Amino acid sequence: MRKLAAHQSADPAEPTPAHLEAALRRLRRRSPLQPRLAIVLGSGFGGLTGLLAQPVTLSYAQLPGFPRPTVPGHGGRLCIGTCHGVPVALLQGRAHFYEGHSWARITFPVRVLAAWGVRDLVLTNAAGGIRRSFRPGDFMLLRDHINLMGDNPLRGPEWPGLTRFVDLTRAYDPTLARGLVHAARARRVRLHRGVYLAVSGPSFETPAEIRAFARLGADAVGMSTVPEVIVARQCGLRVAAVSCITNLAAGRNRNPLSHQEILDQADRITRTAVAWFSEFLRWYAARHE
Numbered sequence: 001m002r003k004l005a006a007h008q009s010a011d012p013a014e015p016t017p018a019h020l021e022a023a024l025r026r027l028r029r030r031s032p033l034q035p036r037l038a039i040v041l042g043s044g045f046g047g048l049t050g051l052l053a054q055p056v057t058l059s060y061a062q063l064p065g066f067p068r069p070t071v072p073g074h075g076g077r078l079c080i081g082t083c084h085g086v087p088v089a090l091l092q093g094r095a096h097f098y099e100g101h102s103w104a105r106i107t108f109p110v111r112v113l114a115a116w117g118v119r120d121l122v123l124t125n126a127a128g129g130i131r132r133s134f135r136p137g138d139f140m141l142l143r144d145h146i147n148l149m150g151d152n153p154l155r156g157p158e159w160p161g162l163t164r165f166v167d168l169t170r171a172y173d174p175t176l177a178r179g180l181v182h183a184a185r186a187r188r189v190r191l192h193r194g195v196y197l198a199v200s201g202p203s204f205e206t207p208a209e210i211r212a213f214a215r216l217g218a219d220a221v222g223m224s225t226v227p228e229v230i231v232a233r234q235c236g237l238r239v240a241a242v243s244c245i246t247n248l249a250a251g252r253n254r255n256p257l258s259h260q261e262i263l264d265q266a267d268r269i270t271r272t273a274v275a276w277f278s279e280f281l282r283w284y285a286a287r288h289e
């Protein structure tokens, strides 16, 4: 009889405040820079690391408490460098709930960034387009989100000194959004604004679910970002988030969905994403001279 593979959780132990201190020590030892801005690079945005001058790179494996992403297309490296003279941290790749990581693990990098002194966080992701006018290759700036992941990253023990009753009325920062819109216009990027609905995945949605999500007010659907936004707001970070619309959501056209299709489309937008964020970083640098 064939033996079933032993079930292994993606990460054995939960990260603690002690992991956080250890990760901070490692970051400070590797780079004297003190970034104010961090960007989490989802599918399609990995090329942004090319924007950094004299980057220092740490793999997540070198950072205590950080998750180890297991999905192709999601690296697992933290790059520190400058762009237009501004120190920036780029997190290439993220861990997803559907990989089996705990909420605490998925959101731990955000806690480390906040403790390190980061104040502004831009999250990027790949998403399926629900709004009828969206086309693969478009981008969407998140105006708001709907959490249908079935849980909340703040459930459980409280982190020292932080409330768990976090206000999400204005989760997305208007100033960072202005910078992203300004940069998109300058580089002629097709950028919409809309509501992102987060599911846990990993299966894609059914057409009936997508029709229901449209009625709820969602413009795009994805499997990430919302836990990080919630924890970032708990830590007092200013947040912006953008989706690359890699595909039309289930039932929005005849084609079946595939992860490969999403990765292929994500590859195609890399150059646009790099040009757009280069302009955004120029805008950011001018505001923080």
Ligand code: HPA
Residues within 6 Å of the ligand: 126, 127, 128, 129, 204, 205, 221, 222, 223, 246, 247, 248, 249, 250, 257, 262
């Ligand atoms: N559904 C969920 N997550 C996604 C999709 C989708 O269609 N595309 C990219 N991430």
